[in-house]
Amino acid sequence: MGESVFSRLGQWISNTPLRSLEQAYEAALRIKAIEDQHFHGQSIRSDGEHGQNVSRYFQIQLRQQLSQIELRLAEFRASSTFSRLPDPSRNGSGPIASSGQGAQDQDKEPHPSDPVSNDKSPENGRQSRDPSILEKLQFIDQVLSRYKRPPGKPKSIAAPLESPDQPQQLAPTQPTPSDKGDKTSPNNGNAPVASKMGILPRSILRTASQIRRELSSQAEEELIRDYRNSRNRTLVSVRFLLLLAILPLLTQILSKNFLFGPLIDHLQYQNPTAITLSQEFQEKALSEFEFFKEKIEFERALRHQSPELDLEAEDQLSAKAEELLQKYGRKNSEGIKNVFADLLSLVVFGWLIFIGREEIEVLKSFLDRLIYGLSDSAKAFIIILFTDIFVGYHSPHGWEVLLSNLAAHLGVPENRDLVYGFIATFPVFLDTVFKYWIFRYLNRVSPSSVATYRAMND
Template sequence: MKNSVFSQKIYSFLLAAYRWYLQTPERSLHEAYDAALKIKEIEDKHFSGNKIDIDSATYSNSVMDYFESDLNKLLKIAKMRLTEFRASRWFLNEENQKAAQKAGIEHPSPSLVLEKLNFIDQVISKYTISSDQITSNALAVKPPNLPINSAISDDKFLLVNTPTLPPKIPTQDSEKKSKPKGKVDTTGVLPRSILSTITRLQVELDPNSEKEVIQNFRQTQRRTIISIRFILLLIIIPLLTHQIAKAFVVGPSVEHFRSSDQMQIFINSEMEEEALEELERFEEKLKFENLIINAPPLSPEQMEAKMTDKAVELAKEFRQESSNAIKNVFADMFSVGAFIWLLLVSKSSIAVVKDFFDNIVYGLSDSAKAFIIILFTDIFVGFHSPHGWEVLLEGVSRHWGLPANRDFIFLFIATFPVILDTIFKYWIFRYLNRISPSAVATYRNMNE
């Protein structure tokens, strides 16, 4: 009995494997076609139907690196699946096709296969180097200082730089030629300032310079619009999510569970102390007003009635505040989720924003950089910053209905600004001192 069950399992496993083998051509063709569709989608959406190329785009280098990495991955998938399709078609004969028909596996019609193959070839042919280009590029010498963000992909770069000839034995003449030139060796007949002025005049007199200026301006304008729009989305979407979730999702649920009058009015001791102080202040106010207008003193019954009305009003107010604090906790979770979702689906926009801020920061003068650094350090880690942190932490605690723990606040103020100050000084020492030493010198002079 056990042997029959075991043999039946083996038979079902072999049958499933055989069915998977018979479906290999259709599966590989579908995956290659899907990769080609994704490449075509990127071209239509971001490059107006043209080839994914840095010369025909208005995006920054970081965005183009993002698109080229996706392109290389999709091209690799399409080529591998086409190879798998050809190999599986070669191994499958008429007997296999008859067996597939008996097993209930339906193959696509030949016209549909040809249509998919034609579409895949049209997409891939834009990014395929011909044999003549490969031969000529392989014999060419690699140019010095190839830029990092070049439009050549990794596969093309490997093809171009594949050595075809054995390396030569270095000689004295080649060693002399390979020595780096110093400043004395590079000195020409004319001063460099005159040569740079001539070069600048040539650029200004070039008839195509106006087109380049217009293209650069449009690229900068597009980058600015994308950055400002994305920053506004980062602010508006979480706020709208918080208000909508609080009004239509979290609010009704909290009100349903806290609708009874027997529910707890105060969710922390600070609210209770605040309500008691408000009630005592109201009682003193009644006595003071009674003394001012020279009216007869209120009877205990009248005083108790007014105090009861005020207590009921305070209870209603603080019950609403407690419910609002609970709503804020869950609504903030929705806001954080919306913020993270926006970051995950906007990787290209994040790269554009990063490039936008880099241009703004590096375009500032040294005095402006030093002014911004001193402003931020004095606000967050300066002498008066503990008061701001205290107000901020108390506001967050009240927003979430938590008691403001003074010990935690003082401990936070004693450690977190110090950590921020250390990180900021390390950033100035490690990065800003290397990028803009004059800004660091201006910062130190202004700080003194």
């Protein structure tokens, strides 16, 4: 019995590469089926032909199948290192046979009654025989090549991410692939000097081509299509930003008040003696208790009574001690509730980021277009505002307040040494990152903004 279990386990491990490849191949076939049935054999795109909801459904299906292909190909590559693959020219869809009868069965011709060999349905794209390992990999690469990021363009799956009005993100010093073979490109050192200079400036040629496009019969359709794509990108970006801001916050509030809060309160009600206060809460409770005790003694002295506490005063002190214990016990439990609720909200936020990779690319293009549309003085103003808030002269006071509130939110004692150490190191690191970003990126993309920033900062 044990030997049979181990043999099945070994066979399952040895079949992992082909099983993963088969699952990736099936996902590629599903993408190909959508392309053939709904996009006339072209790549899946959002061009307004099928409507917004239908296009979004196709994009969700595409993203799921591409994620399945990436996952299964990674599993195929990892498992191929310790499992022996068959001859690539043979049929690779069956299990890997080590010797004997298994190898003979693999070399046999498929029987006519075999459902796999007779499956000629166009829905899954199978032929009369199963393709080999190389044929499956080539088919997967062919499908993936239509959705890979081209050089110099943002990573994109859907068509709305690539539109003519999208701002260029390439640095001026990085030549595009079309410029490498251009005679007028300064990087082409083999071309003569005369060939590097055009007869007319490029700006005039671009203006002429733009006028020609505007006067063409398709100009109105292109304008409407560009407007729809821009509107769709804006709607997707705003909706995704609202989801990122509202959904984790609602998760934190609802889980704290309706899930973790009642659970922790029930546990404390079952065992009231289990309430333990942190060192900071104990000091605050003792300070309030001493103040209440001195207040009672002061009132007794004003009434010319004996400073020694009688039975009534001791009852008041006992009630006050119980009240302080319940008060700081609730504060201590609030920190525990906040920790679990914050962890759940972080999980929700990470889940949104994971499933919204396409929306993130749309959001990047939207933010780039929004930022590039600002004037140089506005860009410099925003940079100075952020740098002064986080790394400016008065920023340590803000960091101290932020860390104190964070410690109170989590229910942990505030460590002054840790707070001061953080303030002495993190803003310095952040200031270095800001300066490096301005020097390395912004200085190439928008030199005028850097000049305006330096003039305003001085």
